[in-house]
Amino acid sequence: MTTTISERLAALRAWPPRRWLILILAGALALRLGFLLLFGHTLTLQASGYDAYATHLLDGQGYTRFDDRPGDSDLPPLYGFFLAGVYATLGRSPIAVALVQTGFDLLTITLIYLIGRRAFPSQTAPALLGAAFTAFYPYLLFQNLSTNDTALFVLLLAAGVWGAYRTAEARGLAWPILIGLCYGLAALTKTLVVLMLPLLAVWWWRRIGFRRALVAALAAGIALGLVIVPWVVRNTALQGELVLISTNDGSNLHQGNNPCAADYLAAGWDVQWIGGECYPPMPEGLSETGESRWHRDQALAWLAAHPDQWPRHFGQKFLTLWNPSLTPSQVPPLEATSEAAFVDSAVYQYETPVFQMARTVHVIYFAPLLALGVIGWALAARRGEPIGPLLAVLAAITVAYLIFHPSTRYRMPADPFLFLLSGYAVTWAIQKARSVAGH
Numbered sequence: 001m002t003t004t005i006s007e008r009l010a011a012l013r014a015w016p017p018r019r020w021l022i023l024i025l026a027g028a029l030a031l032r033l034g035f036l037l038l039f040g041h042t043l044t045l046q047a048s049g050y051d052a053y054a055t056h057l058l059d060g061q062g063y064t065r066f067d068d069r070p071g072d073s074d075l076p077p078l079y080g081f082f083l084a085g086v087y088a089t090l091g092r093s094p095i096a097v098a099l100v101q102t103g104f105d106l107l108t109i110t111l112i113y114l115i116g117r118r119a120f121p122s123q124t125a126p127a128l129l130g131a132a133f134t135a136f137y138p139y140l141l142f143q144n145l146s147t148n149d150t151a152l153f154v155l156l157l158a159a160g161v162w163g164a165y166r167t168a169e170a171r172g173l174a175w176p177i178l179i180g181l182c183y184g185l186a187a188l189t190k191t192l193v194v195l196m197l198p199l200l201a202v203w204w205w206r207r208i209g210f211r212r213a214l215v216a217a218l219a220a221g222i223a224l225g226l227v228i229v230p231w232v233v234r235n236t237a238l239q240g241e242l243v244l245i246s247t248n249d250g251s252n253l254h255q256g257n258n259p260c261a262a263d264y265l266a267a268g269w270d271v272q273w274i275g276g277e278c279y280p281p282m283p284e285g286l287s288e289t290g291e292s293r294w295h296r297d298q299a300l301a302w303l304a305a306h307p308d309q310w311p312r313h314f315g316q317k318f319l320t321l322w323n324p325s326l327t328p329s330q331v332p333p334l335e336a337t338s339e340a341a342f343v344d345s346a347v348y349q350y351e352t353p354v355f356q357m358a359r360t361v362h363v364i365y366f367a368p369l370l371a372l373g374v375i376g377w378a379l380a381a382r383r384g385e386p387i388g389p390l391l392a393v394l395a396a397i398t399v400a401y402l403i404f405h406p407s408t409r410y411r412m413p414a415d416p417f418l419f420l421l422s423g424y425a426v427t428w429a430i431q432k433a434r435s436v437a438g439h
Contacts, residue, residue, distance in 0.1 A: 028135035043094035053080030078188035079149035101151040118165035129423030156186035180223025192400035203388030250292030256405030257299040268330035321406035324367035376421030
């Protein structure tokens with residue numbers, strides 16, 4: 001007896017959600033292992049500055065990226081310590097790092113599914129679709145197998161969002177404390193995560209009342225503070241003045257707020273490539289914190305003196321952040337590099353045929369999901385779905401990089417939460433199509 005296509009589809013739809021999730025996870029694992037087999041030789045430990053921190057930690061020199069300095073506070077510490085742990089147990093290899101971060105990805109995909117079940121409690125499909133869109137997202141595959149902090153940060157971010165939903169469901173302080181611990185660790189990776197707590201507190205207020213929301217927010221905040229205090233004490237002792245997580249906030253702020261920033265972003269360039277033609281000369285002999293403070297003062301002074309340029313300046317940042325194309329999308333021509341700050345020829349990998357093909361793949365994948373995400377946001381808001389924590393992530397990422405400077409890499413932690421809204425829109429469209437077909 002033959003089985004019709006419609007019967008096969010009905011059988012697939014009857015699969016329990018757990019089976020679909022296992023299939024998605026298996027596909028994600030196979031994709032990442034396949035990438036490592038085919039392209040693992042392209043991975044490098046020099047993709048970020050954290051390798052130097054890890055090797056110096058293992059050599060007993062402390063947390064520093066300099067051979068002649070006992071310590072510095074330039075970059076947040078968690079990922080450097082994570083790399084040191086990987087090197088000590090599995091060896092100093094980009095493949096070892098990628099394998100551990102593959103495990104992080106699988107946990108993140110599972111959390112995205114669990115978050116989707118809470119954000120859209122009456123349906124399973126949006127959660128499964130959001131998990132699948134995340135699992136097979138080409139840019140996440142590339143980014144999270146590379147030696148950088150994104151995979152670790154996204155995992156901690158998702159764990160905190162999951163905890164936010166559980167806090168609204170269960171009494172007690174266990175879940176808020178878990179959020180604080182996760183976000184304290186995340187703050188030791190990217191400090192923007194501290195923006196999440198007030199946004200989640202507002203959502204809790206609407207869901208569980210002011211008193212419970214206040215208690216939960218205070219518990220989470222205290223737990224977060226306890227996690228970061230030891231690092232604050234270390235930094236303050238090292239620098240001789242109060243330093244929270246890192247000293248790179250000043251340079252990042254200046255890179256994103258100066259006379260050339262909007263023009264660089266409009267040209268598709270990275271503002272980290274801005275050269276001396278856009279900065280006044282830095283005074284000599286400044287300390288690490290002095291350099292950070294000088295950069296911060298320059299950025300704030302430029303913003304204060306040019307409010308007329310704010311609409312274009314911040315508008316261009318927003319367009320760059322949410323651009324469906326990979327950013328940076330262009331590299332300055334060779335004749336311009338004499339004035340640019342960067343001299344690393346590795347930047348020109350962005351111009352290789354393989355990377356250009358990757359740009360096309362990214363647009364094809366991300367652009368429709370971005371449009372569907374906006375539609376899903378509107379639909380979910382109209383129907384009163386509890387999407388507040390998803391929107392908190394999108395808002396925190398957007399605000400942080402409007403203040404500093406944007407790129408696809410910096411926006412990417414928000415994408416899995418956007419994809420849940422995309423999954424909601426796809427589910428709605430399928431239901432509409434079935435309804436029309438039924439009539």
